[in-house]
Amino acid sequence: xxxxxxxxxAGRLLRHDVSDYLRLRAACKAWRDCTDHPxxxxxxxxxxxxxxxxxxxxxxxxxxxxxxxxxxxxTGACLHVDLPELEGHQIEARTxxxxxxxxxxxxxxxxxxxxxxxxxxxxxxxxxxxxLSPPWAASSSGDDLRIAYAAISDxxxxxxxxxxxxxxxxxxxxxxxxxxxxxxxxxxxxWNLLPNNQRLIRDGQQLRSIRYLSVVTHRGRIYFTxxxxxxxxxRLHPKPRLVPIVKDQSDMVWDNGAGVLYENVISYxxxxxxxxxxxxxxxxxxxxxxxxxxxxxxRIKQRKKNNILIKQLINDRPRxxxxxxxxxxEVDLLGKRLVPVEDIGHRSLFVGxxxxxxxSAHKFPSxxxxxxxxxxxxxxxxxxxxxxLKDRSVEPKPxxxxxxxxxxxxxxxxxxxxxxxxxxxxxxxxxxxxLVCYVGFKNGIKD
Numbered sequence: 001x002x003x004x005x006x007x008x009x010a011g012r013l014l015r016h017d018v019s020d021y022l023r024l025r026a027a028c029k030a031w032r033d034c035t036d037h038p039x040x041x042x043x044x045x046x047x048x049x050x051x052x053x054x055x056x057x058x059x060x061x062x063x064x065x066x067x068x069x070x071x072x073x074x075t076g077a078c079l080h081v082d083l084p085e086l087e088g089h090q091i092e093a094r095t096x097x098x099x100x101x102x103x104x105x106x107x108x109x110x111x112x113x114x115x116x117x118x119x120x121x122x123x124x125x126x127x128x129x130x131x132l133s134p135p136w137a138a139s140s141s142g143d144d145l146r147i148a149y150a151a152i153s154d155x156x157x158x159x160x161x162x163x164x165x166x167x168x169x170x171x172x173x174x175x176x177x178x179x180x181x182x183x184x185x186x187x188x189x190x191w192n193l194l195p196n197n198q199r200l201i202r203d204g205q206q207l208r209s210i211r212y213l214s215v216v217t218h219r220g221r222i223y224f225t226x227x228x229x230x231x232x233x234x235r236l237h238p239k240p241r242l243v244p245i246v247k248d249q250s251d252m253v254w255d256n257g258a259g260v261l262y263e264n265v266i267s268y269x270x271x272x273x274x275x276x277x278x279x280x281x282x283x284x285x286x287x288x289x290x291x292x293x294x295x296x297x298x299r300i301k302q303r304k305k306n307n308i309l310i311k312q313l314i315n316d317r318p319r320x321x322x323x324x325x326x327x328x329x330e331v332d333l334l335g336k337r338l339v340p341v342e343d344i345g346h347r348s349l350f351v352g353x354x355x356x357x358x359x360s361a362h363k364f365p366s367x368x369x370x371x372x373x374x375x376x377x378x379x380x381x382x383x384x385x386x387x388x389l390k391d392r393s394v395e396p397k398p399x400x401x402x403x404x405x406x407x408x409x410x411x412x413x414x415x416x417x418x419x420x421x422x423x424x425x426x427x428x429x430x431x432x433x434x435l436v437c438y439v440g441f442k443n444g445i446k447d
Contacts, residue, residue, distance in 0.1 A: 352439030
C-alpha cells in the first residue's frame with residue numbers, strides 16, 4: 001500500500017482512538033516506518049483520553065507483572081494490559097488517560113501511557129513540598145500531604161504537568177515540564193487574586209475559597225472548581241496565574257455567630273462526552289437547605305413538585321426527612337456562567353473525589369441514562385449513590401468490603417482516608433461497581 005495512503009489511514013485512526021493507531025503500526029514494519037512512533041506520553045496525539053483504569057491488582061501483593069483492566073468510555077472496548085512499570089511506584093493521579101506515578105523510594109514523578117508503555121520522567125516532589133515550609137511544617141505533617149489531582153496544559157512546549165497538592169490546611173499547585181530540575185509553586189500573588197479570608201463581606205462576586213475539588217483538562221487547558229462551584233482556569237503562559245471563569249457564591253452558608261464560611265456543598269466538573277464539540281457539566285450537591293433563607297426553605301418544601309429537591313427519609317422514621325439539593329449545570333465558558341439543565345438525555349455522570357466521567361447509556365445499557373452516580377468515599381459522605389434526574393428518586397450506594405471482609409462494609413455515609421483491597425460485595429462485578437470505585441479510589445479495585 002502506498003505510504004501516503006497508510007499515513008492518511010493512520011491519521012484518521014489516531015483522531016478516533018490511539019489504540020486503533022497502535023494496532024495499525026503493529027501490522028508490519030512498512031507501516032511502522034511511515035508512521036510516527038508514540039514514544040512521548042505528553043504528545044497530545046497519543047494520549048489515551050478515552051481509556052480509564054478499572055482495576056489494578058498490583059497494590060494487592062501481586063508477585064508478577066500487574067495486569068490492569070482498562071475501559072474505553074466511548075466504544076465500550078476493554079483491554080487487559082501488563083504494566084511492570086508499576087513496580088515500586090504508587091499511582092497518585094490520572095489525567096488524559098495517563099497514570100501519574102510516584103517512586104516510593106525517591107519521590108520522583110513520572111507519567112505512564114498505559115497503552116504505549118511510554119514514560120516521561122519529572123522531578124521529585126520533595127523540593128515542591130519544601131516550598132510549602134515553614135507554613136506547611138507549622139500546620140500539618142508531611143504525611144497529611146497528598147497529590148489530589150493532576151492535569152496537563154498544552155499552552156507550553158513541551159506541555160506542562162500540574163499537580164494539585166493539598167493537606168489539612170494548605171493547598172497549592174506545583175508545575176513542571178520535562179527537563180525541569182524541580183517543581184515550581186503558584187506564588188502568593190496568584191492566590192491573593194482570590195482571597196481566602198472568610199470574614200470578607202459576602203457580595204456574590206468575590207471568590208473567597210480556592211479549595212479545589214475537581215480538575216479537568218479540556219482542549220489542552222486546565223480548569224478546576226472549588227467546593228462552592230467557582231470555576232477557575234490555570235494559565236501557565238506567559239506567566240502562571242489563576243483566572244476566574246465562573247463566580248458563583250449563591251450556595252455558601254455563613255455562621256452568624258463565628259462569621260466564618262461553612263461548606264454546605266460539593267461541586268464536580270465533568271468532561272464532555274465528546275471532547276471536541278461538547279461542553280463541560282457541573283454537578284452540585286447541597287447537604288442541606290442551609291444556603292436558603294427560612295422563607296425560601298418553607299416555600300420550596302411546600303411545592304408539590306420541584307425539579308432540584310431530594311427528600312430522603314431518615315432512619316425510616318415517619319415524617320422525618322433530610323432535604324437535599326442536587327443540581328446539574330452546563331458550563332458556558334464564553335459566557336462565563338452556569339446554565340441549569342434538568343435533563344441530560346442518555347448521559348450518565350459518575351462523579352467522585354478522584355475523577356469524574358460521562359458515559360452514554362446507549363453504549364452501556366447496564367447503567368441508567370439521565371442519572372448521576374456518586375463515587376465511593378465521597379468527601380461529604382453523600383448517603384445515596386444514584387439519583388435519577390427525571391423524578392429525583394435516589395438509590396443506595398452498592399456495598400463494598402475490604403478484601404478479607406474483616407470489617408463492616410463501606411456503607412452509606414462512610415469515608416476512609418486510606419483505602420486498599422476494596423472489593424464489591426456482589427460478584428461478578430457490575431460495570432457500575434467498577435465505575436463508582438474508579439471515581440472514588442486512585443487505584444481502582446481488584447477484580
